[in-house]
Amino acid sequence: MVDHKGRPAAKRGPVTQSNNDDRSKPTHLSPEAQSLKQRTEAAIERELARCERSMSPAQWREHREWITDYVNEEALQWLRSRGRGSR
Numbered sequence: 320m321v322d323h324k325g326r327p328a329a330k331r332g333p334v335t336q337s338n339n340d341d342r343s344k345p346t347h348l349s350p351e352a353q354s355l356k357q358r359t360e361a362a363i364e365r366e367l368a369r370c371e372r373s374m375s376p377a378q379w380r381e382h383r384e385w386i387t388d389y390v391n392e393e394a395l396q397w398l399r400s401r402g403r404g405s406r
Contacts, residue, residue, distance in 0.1 A: 359394055366390050 348356065370386050371379050 363394050
């Protein structure tokens with residue numbers, strides 16, 4: 320097999336996906352972004368603690384996963400709307 324220039328084509332192994340996609344992670348956060356990140360993480364923790372307090376331990380074990388997913392998604396949507404509003 321040859322490439323488009325007539326050279327022998329390189330042998331390639333199977334294509335694998337990496338879960339470590341560094342392109343989605345900022346390499347450096349500005350002080351404003353770092354502050355916003357810390358405030359958002361603290362708000363998420365407060366909301367999860369509030370939810371946990373309102374339930375029995377058995378209820379929290381049963382519902383913790385979807386509540387955590389929901390709270391994280393709501394925080395992400397808030398951050399996105401905040402970003403659009405500041406442009």
